[in-house]
Amino acid sequence: MLSFKKSDLYIENVKLSNIAKEYGTSTYVYSKQRIIGNFKAYKDGLGAKEGLICFACKTNSNGAILKILAGLGAGADTVSGGEIYRCLKAGFESSKIVYAGVGKTAEEIEYALKNKIFMFNVESFEELDGIDKIAGKLKTKANIAFRINPYVNPDTHSYIVTGKKGTKFGIPYEDAINAYLTAKKKKNINVMGIHTHIGSQILETAPFKIAAQKIKKIVDEVEKNGIRISYIDCGGGLGIKYEWEKVPSPKQLMSKIFPVFDKDKKFIFEPGRSIIGDAGHLLAKVLYRKMSGGKSFLVTDAGMNDLIRPTLYDAYHQIIPVKKTKAKKVKSDVVGPICESGDFIGRDRMLPIIERGEYLLIVCAGAYGATMSSEYNSRPLIAEVLVDDKEVILIRKRAIYKDLTLNEIA
Numbered sequence: 122m123l124s125f126k127k128s129d130l131y132i133e134n135v136k137l138s139n140i141a142k143e144y145g146t147s148t149y150v151y152s153k154q155r156i157i158g159n160f161k162a163y164k165d166g167l168g169a170k171e172g173l174i175c176f177a178c179k180t181n182s183n184g185a186i187l188k189i190l191a192g193l194g195a196g197a198d199t200v201s202g203g204e205i206y207r208c209l210k211a212g213f214e215s216s217k218i219v220y221a222g223v224g225k226t227a228e229e230i231e232y233a234l235k236n237k238i239f240m241f242n243v244e245s246f247e248e249l250d251g252i253d254k255i256a257g258k259l260k261t262k263a264n265i266a267f268r269i270n271p272y273v274n275p276d277t278h279s280y281i282v283t284g285k286k287g288t289k290f291g292i293p294y295e296d297a298i299n300a301y302l303t304a305k306k307k308k309n310i311n312v313m314g315i316h317t318h319i320g321s322q323i324l325e326t327a328p329f330k331i332a333a334q335k336i337k338k339i340v341d342e343v344e345k346n347g348i349r350i351s352y353i354d355c356g357g358g359l360g361i362k363y364e365w366e367k368v369p370s371p372k373q374l375m376s377k378i379f380p381v382f383d384k385d386k387k388f389i390f391e392p393g394r395s396i397i398g399d400a401g402h403l404l405a406k407v408l409y410r411k412m413s414g415g416k417s418f419l420v421t422d423a424g425m426n427d428l429i430r431p432t433l434y435d436a437y438h439q440i441i442p443v444k445k446t447k448a449k450k451v452k453s454d455v456v457g458p459i460c461e462s463g464d465f466i467g468r469d470r471m472l473p474i475i476e477r478g479e480y481l482l483i484v485c486a487g488a489y490g491a492t493m494s495s496e497y498n499s500r501p502l503i504a505e506v507l508v509d510d511k512e513v514i515l516i517r518k519r520a521i522y523k524d525l526t527l528n529e530i531a
């Protein structure tokens with residue numbers, strides 16, 4: 122949804138420099154059509170199979186974006202009470218909300234039960250116990266799946282591998298059967314399915330298939346014990362193209378998974394990054410240029426507090442000037458204003474020598490961008506806008522200084 126028209130970069134049919142002038146910088150900019158297209162690819166992939174596409178809203182939980190997805194019939198994959206709150210508020214049906222996480226508190230469990238979410242993806246025996254007790258107290262039954270750690274190790278950044286032996290996630294593979302047998306004995310627990318999520322930014326279908334095959338073994342064993350597993354929740358994790366990556370489509374992913382299981386199974390997918398990652402970008406202004414230690418720096422008004430992925434995961438984001446120029450290119454570091462050497466957006470990039478006050482687009486920052494942002498260095502949270510064809514809609518106001526001290530008692 123990004124394209125140059127003459128020398129100006131557009132998102133859908135809006136000139137990015139106009140957004141910068143009207144809404145200021147730095148600002149997150151999202152393409153509505155891209156969000157819709159990305160979701161449809163999952164929906165179409167599912168085809169005639171019964172199931173749910175649950176948007177992993179930790180990737181982006183802006184209410185306007187959630188609303189679009191809820192309107193398309195998406196479910197939600199949540200990891201906290203706060204996310205459940207946001208999703209209900211945005212119009213997701215509670216019967217389409219799944220809830221994972223290793224550290225669900227009693228308050229969160231109670232909140233989820235009272236709001237009748239679809240199911241808990243349970244990550245430990247003690248959590249199962251807690252959910253059973255709280256459901257009993259509320260005189261209700263909790264629908265659950267166990268999140269099983271299938272011990273596969275996809276080739277991705279170590280911080281975002283979750284399905285490997287020794288991570289904190291899920292029920293260890295060898296304890297899976299026992300978990301289901303334990304659940305069968307609990308009065309207030311209703312087993313719905315099985316869940317696995319092996320990691321994020323995965324670029325091949327093979328690890329998903331291996332995980333599915335391992336999960337299938339457990340499903341068979343559990344069903345032999347008279348426990349019915351209706352839903353196979355395959356988690357999220359499909360990668361996107363940040364730079365050179367070649368990414369499988371949702372359909373390609375599903376075509377590897379569906380044949381592993383019996384025909385009557387229903388499926389849940391929990392895509393996050395592959396829905397919103399390439400639909401959002403961070404628009405920033407060059408504040409200063411300087412040379413230091415023989416190196417060229419472009420200092421922008423976007424910092425690691427706005428987009429932490431480069432700092433946290435050494436992630437790559439393409440950086441492009443929103444105005445084409447014939448200026449000579451030099452190797453530059455694009456850095457933010459934060460007082461940390463780790464505050465960089467991109468290093469050693471061949472970028473044209475652009476002037477102070479010009480704008481850069483930090484591409485594919487829609488996932489794990491705004492949701493991971495903070496006020497570090499007392500920088501108010503930035504604005505977010507949604508572009509729909511020629512229209513620009515403000516979906517989060519830029520915060521002001523007063524917001525910084527809002528809840529402080531001094």
Ligand SMILES: *Cc1c(COP(=O)(O)O)cnc(C)c1O
Pocket residue numbers: 177179180198200221318320321322356357358359391392393394395488
């Ligand atoms: C983070 C997460 C996802 C989404 O992962 P993506 O790589 O963004 O698709 C899905 N399910 C669970 C349980 C998660 O924690």
